[in-house]
Amino acid sequence: MRSTDRTLDRTPSRPIPIAISLLAALVLALAACTAQTGASAESTASADESTASTEASMEESEEASAEASEDGGQAMQVDLVNFAFDPTEITVSVGDTVRFVNGDTAAHTVTEGTNGSAADDARFDEQVAAGESVEITFDEAGDYDVTCLFHANMNMVVHVE
Numbered sequence: 001m002r003s004t005d006r007t008l009d010r011t012p013s014r015p016i017p018i019a020i021s022l023l024a025a026l027v028l029a030l031a032a033c034t035a036q037t038g039a040s041a042e043s044t045a046s047a048d049e050s051t052a053s054t055e056a057s058m059e060e061s062e063e064a065s066a067e068a069s070e071d072g073g074q075a076m077q078v079d080l081v082n083f084a085f086d087p088t089e090i091t092v093s094v095g096d097t098v099r100f101v102n103g104d105t106a107a108h109t110v111t112e113g114t115n116g117s118a119a120d121d122a123r124f125d126e127q128v129a130a131g132e133s134v135e136i137t138f139d140e141a142g143d144y145d146v147t148c149l150f151h152a153n154m155n156m157v158v159h160v161e
């Protein structure tokens with residue numbers, strides 16, 4: 001088959017209709033052959049790629065969960081976003097410091113109390129400007145209600161144990 005190809009390839013300019021149609025037929029046949037080979041090669045390659053990408057995404061999710069559990073270990077950040085505490089409930093150990101991060105463009109407070117009112121003997125009452133953060137250390141076990149004096153619907157609980 002190959003030797004025939006070469007012979008025909010050397011005589012492409014000869015105006016012999018039969019030779020040309022033979023050549024054309026061969027070229028078509030070769031093209032079909034090549035296309036099939038190429039197609040199967042591509043499907044094999046894409047199968048490999050999809051396997052590879054599945055493995056990659058599995059690795060990524062494993063890394064992500066590892067990071068999440070690390071963060072969970074440190075765990076002591078509360079975001080003030082969209083006029084809400086996030087999360088609205090956390091549990092920390094005595095002596096832990098919680099960082100309250102204001103992600104809003106408005107100021108908030110981190111105040112012991114509920115529904116926008118400070119507790120009578122509030123142990124913390126910190127104003128947090130937009131984009132700023134404040135750290136509060138919880139030295140005594142107990143459940144601490146936390147609110148924002150500016151936005152009565154901002155409430156959360158910190159459990160210290």
Ligand SMILES: [Cu+2]
Pocket residue numbers: 083107108109148149150151154
């Ligand atoms: Cu607020």
